[in-house]
Amino acid sequence: MIVNNVNLEVVSGSASQFPDTNLLEIAFAGKSNVGKSSLINALINRKSYARTSSQPGKTQTINFYNVEDKLYFVDLPGYGYAKVSKQERERWGKFIESYLYERQQLKQILLLVDIRHEPNNNDKMLYDWIVYNGFAPIVIATKLDKLKRSQVDKHVSVIKKAFNIKDRNRIVPFSATTKQGKDELWEMLDSIIDSDN
Structure with missing residues (x-):
């Protein structure tokens, strides 16, 4: 897709604030x-449209990016950040879960x-939960530029084994x-x- 318009x-x-449209949604977890x-910035050809943060745990909302009025990229809050209180982490967990579980428009999850x-x-x-709920996640292995080319296959194999993924094509090594x-x-x-469509 050629992307010129993103909002x-x-x-x-x-959940009451989720958009009420029929556009398909692709979630980033x-x-x-x-x-x-x-990753969202790279896909939409923008330098810093989706807010990146050097502080982990900063995104606490679910952000819906309308791409060309064809779909939404849905940026989910990051999980597993220790400095956030346990109560807050549980609240995010339930919030993310309710989105993933109940959203009819959700067509694909990128982990x-x-x-x-x-x-x-x-x-x-999260991978097991996504699969259990009927999705076939695409795993994006980020920070590819931090590895030597000769190391990539070995690291992809580790990910494949950890998630018990049969199809290597479901893992996409990526560098922002x-x-x-x-x-x-x-x-x-x-x-x-x-x-x-």
């Missing part, structure tokens, strides 16, 4: 600071993990710096958009 349409702190906003590290328990729990992986991901998203 941060809804910043919601509760992952732990704090894994690169969700950077972001840092390619340099083995997925942790939070990542695995070099934009590697962006075209491959857009191809996957375009086919989802086309199949929904």
Whole structure:
């Protein structure tokens, strides 16, 4: 898709604020600071439209970006940030869960993990939960530029094994710096958009 028009349409702190449209939605999930906003910026060809933060745990709302009036990119709050109170983490958890569970327009979930590290328990729990609820998540292995090219396959294999993923094509190594992986991901998203029309 050629992206010229993007609008941060809804910043919601509760389910009652979710947009009331039939546009399909693609959600971006992952732990704090894994690169969700950077991935959205790369996909929409903007430098800093989706707010990136050096402070993990900053995004506490679900943000709906209207892309070309065809779909929403939905930026979910990052999970697993220790400095946030347990009560607050549980509240986010329920909020994210209610979105993922109840949203009819949600067609695809992108789960972001840092390619340099083995997925942790939070990542695995979310992956299993997504699959249990009938989705086939695409795993985006971010921060690709931090690895040597010769290391990539080994790290992808670790992620594949951690999530018990059968199809290697469901893992897209991605770099917000070099934009590697962006075209491959857009191809996957375009086919989802086309199949929904």
